[in-house]
Amino acid sequence: MAYKNHQCKNIHKVEAERLAIVCPMCQKTVIFTGKKEQTDEIWQKHYLGDCNPENYKKVEQEKKSKKCQFNNNKRCKNELNEVNSFNCSKCKRLLCSKHRGFFEHQCEPYKKIYNQLQNQNQSTMGQIKQQTQKLGDMFKNLITRENKPQNKEVQFTESQRAICHVCGKSFDDYMQLISHAESVHYDNQVMA
Numbered sequence: 001m002a003y004k005n006h007q008c009k010n011i012h013k014v015e016a017e018r019l020a021i022v023c024p025m026c027q028k029t030v031i032f033t034g035k036k037e038q039t040d041e042i043w044q045k046h047y048l049g050d051c052n053p054e055n056y057k058k059v060e061q062e063k064k065s066k067k068c069q070f071n072n073n074k075r076c077k078n079e080l081n082e083v084n085s086f087n088c089s090k091c092k093r094l095l096c097s098k099h100r101g102f103f104e105h106q107c108e109p110y111k112k113i114y115n116q117l118q119n120q121n122q123s124t125m126g127q128i129k130q131q132t133q134k135l136g137d138m139f140k141n142l143i144t145r146e147n148k149p150q151n152k153e154v155q156f157t158e159s160q161r162a163i164c165h166v167c168g169k170s171f172d173d174y175m176q177l178i179s180h181a182e183s184v185h186y187d188n189q190v191m192a
Helices: 039-048 053-065 108-147 174-185
Strands: 019-022 029-032 085-087 094-096
């Protein structure tokens, strides 16, 4: 931004606009200041003094080797550049746009929360599997009862009682549970 454009009060200290260009030989930024120094003089001064072509190889190697560090054990295959690279403010890792979220790269400060959520998901999945198994058993019992010629109700022991998972009420058999669920918890075919 030009000093004149923002009406700088210290313009008398600055004789002209600043301009920065990256040297194609060493990748170092060369700054041009003031009108007193000519462009050729600045380039010559840089080339004879600061310019180090070995630095070019180093900078290019760093650009090529930048990979996303989303996990300590694994590496993301995304190559990082100026557009898609992010530094995590918490764990200081260099990440791609896909893994920049705290939970995506398992950020250390958030690892405890991440593990708790993962454990909750696993226990929820276990509960879902148990419920599915109970429903499967219930339907097997219903099919078995319908195929039997006698019309006896199967009585459960206290530990085997059919329990409504909506309201917690327990029943002697699954037929009572089903009629309870249909009469109490179903409203226009949608479970409450």
